[in-house]
Structures are given as C-alpha cells and as structure tokens.
Amino acid sequence: MKAFLASWLMFVFVPIPLTAQVPARLPRTADGKPDLNGIWQSLNTAAWDLEDHSGALHTPPGQGVAEGGEIPYRPEAIKKKAENFAGREKYDLAETACYMPGVPRAMYMPYPFEIILTPKLIEMNFTFAHARRNIIADGTPHPDGFPDFWMGDSRGRWEGDILVVDVKNLDERTWLDHAGNYHSDALHVVERYTMIDPTHIQYEATLEDPKVFTRPWKINMTLYKILDKNAKILEYECVYYLQDEKYGNAKPVVVSK
Amino acid sequence: MKTIAIVTLAFVTALLVDAQEQKWVAPRTSDDHPDMQGAWARRGTRIQEANGPVSPLGEFSNTGQPYPTIFNTGVATALDRATLAAQKTGVVDPADRVLPWRPDADAARREFIRHMIPPASLKYVEPTARCVLPGPVDGDDRSPFFIVQRPGSFVLAYEYNHVTRVIYTDGRPHVGKKLRFFMGDSIGRWEGDTLVVDTTNFNDKTSLAQTIPYHSEELHTAERFTRVSPNLIEYQLTLEDPKLFTTPIKVAGYFAAAPKDTEPMEFACVEGSQTLPNVFGIEFAPTR
Numbered sequence: 001m002k003a004f005l006a007s008w009l010m011f012v013f014v015p016i017p018l019t020a021q022v023p024a025r026l027p028r029t030a031d032g033k034p035d036l037n038g039i040w041q042s043l044n045t046a047a048w049d050l051e052d053h054s055g056a057l058h059t060p061p062g063q064g065v066a067e068g069g070e071i072p073y074r075p076e077a078i079k080k081k082a083e084n085f086a087g088r089e090k091y092d093l094a095e096t097a098c099y100m101p102g103v104p105r106a107m108y109m110p111y112p113f114e115i116i117l118t119p120k121l122i123e124m125n126f127t128f129a130h131a132r133r134n135i136i137a138d139g140t141p142h143p144d145g146f147p148d149f150w151m152g153d154s155r156g157r158w159e160g161d162i163l164v165v166d167v168k169n170l171d172e173r174t175w176l177d178h179a180g181n182y183h184s185d186a187l188h189v190v191e192r193y194t195m196i197d198p199t200h201i202q203y204e205a206t207l208e209d210p211k212v213f214t215r216p217w218k219i220n221m222t223l224y225k226i227l228d229k230n231a232k233i234l235e236y237e238c239v240y241y242l243q244d245e246k247y248g249n250a251k252p253v254v255v256s257k
Numbered sequence: 258m259k260t261i262a263i264v265t266l267a268f269v270t271a272l273l274v275d276a277q278e279q280k281w282v283a284p285r286t287s288d289d290h291p292d293m294q295g296a297w298a299r300r301g302t303r304i305q306e307a308n309g310p311v312s313p314l315g316e317f318s319n320t321g322q323p324y325p326t327i328f329n330t331g332v333a334t335a336l337d338r339a340t341l342a343a344q345k346t347g348v349v350d351p352a353d354r355v356l357p358w359r360p361d362a363d364a365a366r367r368e369f370i371r372h373m374i375p376p377a378s379l380k381y382v383e384p385t386a387r388c389v390l391p392g393p394v395d396g397d398d399r400s401p402f403f404i405v406q407r408p409g410s411f412v413l414a415y416e417y418n419h420v421t422r423v424i425y426t427d428g429r430p431h432v433g434k435k436l437r438f439f440m441g442d443s444i445g446r447w448e449g450d451t452l453v454v455d456t457t458n459f460n461d462k463t464s465l466a467q468t469i470p471y472h473s474e475e476l477h478t479a480e481r482f483t484r485v486s487p488n489l490i491e492y493q494l495t496l497e498d499p500k501l502f503t504t505p506i507k508v509a510g511y512f513a514a515a516p517k518d519t520e521p522m523e524f525a526c527v528e529g530s531q532t533l534p535n536v537f538g539i540e541f542a543p544t545r
Contacts, residue, residue, distance in 0.1 A: 029407075030287040037407060090543045097542035099528050100419075114423060116412050118294070118405055121521075123414055125421040130390065132419040134403075134521035149523040230429045233421075235438045239527045240389045240462070246539060247379045253538035 026161070027198050029117060034161050034195040036115045036122075039226040039233065042203070046108040049179035050219060059178075065108075067218040071181060077212045084180025092178050098238035100131040100150035102174025103167050103189055104205045104219065112226055114233050122156055122163075127236045135165055142168050148185055150174060163193040176207075184211040199225040281336055283450060283484040288408040291450045291484045296401045296519035298324040301346025302494060302510035304394060304466040307354040312467040313373040314383060323398040326488075326513035333488050333514075340486040341513070350507035357503045366501075369470050376536060383470070384463050387533065388526035390420055390439035392463025393456065393478050393496070394508075400524055401515045411445050411452055411482075418526045424454050431457050437474060439463055454480040465496070473500035488514035 027035040045053070045062030051070060055061035064070075073081060084091065094101040094109075101109055111127035122135040137156035146153055152170040156163055167189040175182050187209040194202040201223040208216040283291035300323065327333055328341065348354045369381070376382045385391050396402075400416035409427040414420075426445040436442065442458035459476045481493040490512040497505040527541070534540055 087545075091545060093528075093542055097527070099542065100525065116405055116407065116410075116423070118407060121403070121405060123403075123405055123412065123421065125423060130419060130421065132414065132421050134414070134523075136520060150525050150528055151523055230432075232425065232432070233423065234432075234436065235390065235440065237389055237439055240387065240439075243379065243387055243389075243533060243541075246541065247533055247537050250537045250539060251378065252375050252536045 025198075026195050031119055033117070033119075033158060034163075036117045036163065036193060036195060036201065039112050039114045039231050040201065040223040041110075041112040041226060042108040042221050043224055044108060044221055046219070046221060047105065047110050047177055050177050050181050051179070053179065065219045065221045067220060072214045072217050074212060074214055081180055081182060084175065084182055086180075088178055088180050092175055092180070093173060094129070094175065095178055098129050098242050100129050100174070101126075102150055102170060102176075103133065103152045103154070104191065104207070105174060105176055106131055106133065106151065107191075107203060107205070107223070108221060111236060112231075112233060125233055127233050129238055130235065142166070148172070152189070161195065163191075165191040165193070167191065182212065183207065183209045186211045193223075199227065201225075281486060286406050286408075290406070290447055290452075292406065293404045293411075293452075293482065293484050293490055294406050296403055296515035296521075297490065297512035298326040298515045299396070299398050299402055299492075299512050300326075300510055301344070302394060302398075302492065302508055303347060304356075304469065304506070304508055305347055305354065306356045306466070306468065309356070309468045310367050310370060313370040314467045321399045324401045325516060327516055328488075328513055330516055332517070334486065336486045337488045340489050340491075341511075344489070344491065344511045345509040346511070347508065348506060349509045350505075356506055359501065359503055362501045366468070366470060370468060373470065379533075379537075381470075382533070382536065383467070385418075386530075388418060388530050390463070391418065392439055392465070392472075393441060393459065393476070394465050394494070395463070396420060397524075401519050401521070402512060403521050404512075411454075414521065416521050416524050418524055424452075426452070431455075434458070441476070441478070450483060452482040454478075454482070456480070469501070472496075472498050475500055482512075 029035050044065060045060045046065045048059050048062065050066050051064040053062055090096060093099040106126050109128045113124055113126040116123040116125065120138040122137055124133040126132065131151060133151050133154055135154040135156040140155065142153050142155055146169050148169045148171040150171050152167040154165050154167045156165045170187045172183065172185040187207065190206045192204045196202050203223050204218055204220045206216050206218050286292045351357065372381045373383065385395055396415050397417040403414040405412040405414060409425060411424045411426055413422040422440060422443055424443045424445040426447065431444055432442045436458050437460040438458055439460055439462060441456040443454050443456045445452050445454045456478045459474055461471055461474050464470045465472055476496065476498040479495040483491045485491045492510045492512060494508040495505050
C-alpha cells in the first residue's frame, strides 16, 4: 500500500515546467497552426461597458477590460462619450437597430460566434445580426481605396502560434460598447489571438485612433470554447424581430404607382 | 505511310487526352473529399414557373448583372466549356415548368401577391427587401459565394447580406423540431464525390420566388454539390413542401469559378436600406 501511495505521489509531484508561454499540447490544424476552429464566447460584461462599471437595471456589473482601467480619451472627446452614454438607449445602433456591431465589439457581444480557420481565409460567423468577418490571411495588405465597412477590413498573419489580425476601414458609426465608448474612422485595431489551452483563447486588441484617443490602448479578455454536444450557431435574426415590433401594425404611407 | 502514321498518332493522342479529361478528378481536401474551396458565381437556380402569375415586383426587380465568372475572362479549360454547355438551369422537374400546385395553395398565393405592391402591410413586403435572411433559394447572384471546407463541415459563405451556412458533415442529427430558421437547419453527407445537404427546420417567412412569396414550415430541401470540372460545381436543389405542391420540384444550377483573387466584401443591407422607412414613413434607426 505504501509503495502504491509513493508511486502515486511521485506521479503527482513530477515537476511541470511553468516557463513555457504556449503549452505544446494544443490541438493543431493539418498545417500545424493552433486549431482555433470552434464556437467561442467571451464571458465578461465588456459589451455593456469596457471600463469598470457598477450594476444598474439591465446592466450586469463588471470589472473593466481596458488595460490601465480607463480609456485615454482626448479632452474634447470625453464630452461626446458622455453624450453617447446619455443617449445610449436610442443611438447605440447595434442594440437599437440590429446593425453589425463592428470590431472589436463583435468579439465580446454576449452571444456565441464560430471561427472557421483555413490557411488563407479565416471566417468568423457571429450569432448577433448574423454578422461575419472575412479575415484574409494570404499575405496581402489592406487594399488602397477601400470604403469603410461596418466590420472593417481584416488581414491576418501568424506570429509563431499567435494569430495577429490587423483591422482598418472601420465605419465610425459603430460603438465599442453600449456605454457609448466610441471611435472615429481613423481607428486601427490590431488583435492577437493566443490559444492558451485547448478550450481558451487569450484575446488582446490594441486600439489606435489619434482623433479620439491620446495614445494606443489595449483590451484583454478570455474567449471560452463552447463544448456542448452538437453546439452550432443558431439564427438570431434581430432585424426581423425589430421590424415586426416597429412596423407590424403600421400602414404604408407611400402608394407606388 | 508516314502521313497515315502521324494522323493515326494524332488521333490516338486526341482520344487519350479526351479520356484523361473525362477522368478528371477534383483536387482533394486533407480529409479526402473534393476540394470546392474558393470564390464562385452562382447561375440558374431561380424558380421560374410556366403559366405562373406575373411578378408583382416586376418593375422593382433587381436588374443588375450577375457576378462575373471566369468564363467571361477566357481562363476556362476545354473540359469546363464542354461541361458548362451540358449544364441545365432553372426548373428541371417538372420538365414543362408547370409547378404541381395544390389548387388551394395556388389560389392563396395569387391572392397574396395582389397585395404586395404597394404592400398592404409589413407581411406583404418581399422578405429580402426587409434585409432578412433570404431562405433556401434566394441570395443575390450579383455577389459571389465563398466555399470553405474543414474536416467535419462545409461552409457556404454568401457575400450577399453576409449569410453564412455552416453545414456539418460529422454525422450529427438535425436540431430539435421546435427550432425554426430562415435558412433552415442543414446537415451534409458525402455520397462519393457529391456533397448532399438535407435541410429542415425552416420557418415560413421567406419566399421561393417573386411569385411564390412564402412556403410552409414543412418545406424540406435536398441539395447536391458536385465539382464536375476545374471551374464548375454542378448544383441541384429539390424542394418538397406538401402544403404548396403535390410532388417535389427540382431546380438545377451551377457555381462557376469567380475571377481569380475575388475577395469577400461586406454586403451591409439593413444598415443602408431605406425600403421600410420609405414605405411606412418611420425611421428605422434613430439619427442625430
């Protein structure tokens, strides 16, 4: 019995190296990349407010995900943020009109999304507003002369085991959260997806927008893999529900003839 | 003699080349299925019925050109061209394109479409004009479609209204019967080199054509995707809806390769559409 215990103790206390940044035993795709395929979701309250916020009606409390606690607004930008906050139930287009939420907000909406990883094209399929990101990973840069997109133009590359996505051409009408944190059309986002174990991705995004912020700043959060059997992205056709509510009993005013 | 030999040789070579082309096998994915990945332009899948009512939306229809294919650019191979020439499009069963309507259902939809222009109420607005998901047939052919494959699933990403169909081929069953979707619930399986997709769980809120403005929740579709030549995917769609039709109907179409380097762009719909505000005089999104 003692010997049995001893052998177990030996087994338990085998030293595990703690220095490795990325564990070696990640699931990998056929071409050797960390296998980010699957359905993921953040489990924080960043969609309500990126900064620290106490609870309120329909707002779960949360600790901020912005590094350093506060978003470094330029002095003149703080006023607009305050106006946005005051008018958020009307002017937050993702929540009030079911518009695509933009990047990075799509990554922490409280709905699951799916990553479809292939060598040259990475698709992200979001429950919310059936939004999609097409991340081009064939080495091409952002094209010149593109218009702004609600979900931006995303170009991906691998730095070792970390997927780095560079996002530009972001439409200034999207907000960063429901608290009215915002950006301009100069926003440049660099995302880093680090798979820390088979079911967790550490997600970091650096936001640079000299028209609104005094310096680049970062958000940092964990994405959790949905492991439920047969999980899939289901339809949340927000636009339809909202139109039914808004126009369902309305009579047309235009006679087209 | 020499001439005869050369002619014979040329003839035999031609036969061999022909035989090789006939034996064309699609490139494979890592899990050994035909690789259909890339950008495609869809053709021919519209349901145009003979003896149907006139489209109520006629003058409001989209008239733009469908997304170009490589056949417009001259890159297609001889096999592509031969295969393309053999492709059927549109309703193929029934052959005369007279759809097997149940009389009561036919009368009901003819009555319905009389109220579409101008729409008598929201329910008569053509669904894609509302920017909602387009259902099993629609999807704007002026935009490309992207196919992405990975072991266990086949993804059809429309540029149009950023519709994404993730079709699992891992043997899982359909979702529960109470779940209803605009795009239905699709499950795929490989029959040799053909992907067969079975779709159920539709809601009744999408149209099948301008003159078939709705279908029932009993709609059930089967689709077949076969890569038949380097730049062509053959497509078949069978629709069964016992509340509309007495027998299933079959539509044929194809996906032709889009020009090289076609990238998915963003097709925002509700974010820019003024259809409902114009019809109902109510702003959809508040503006400051």
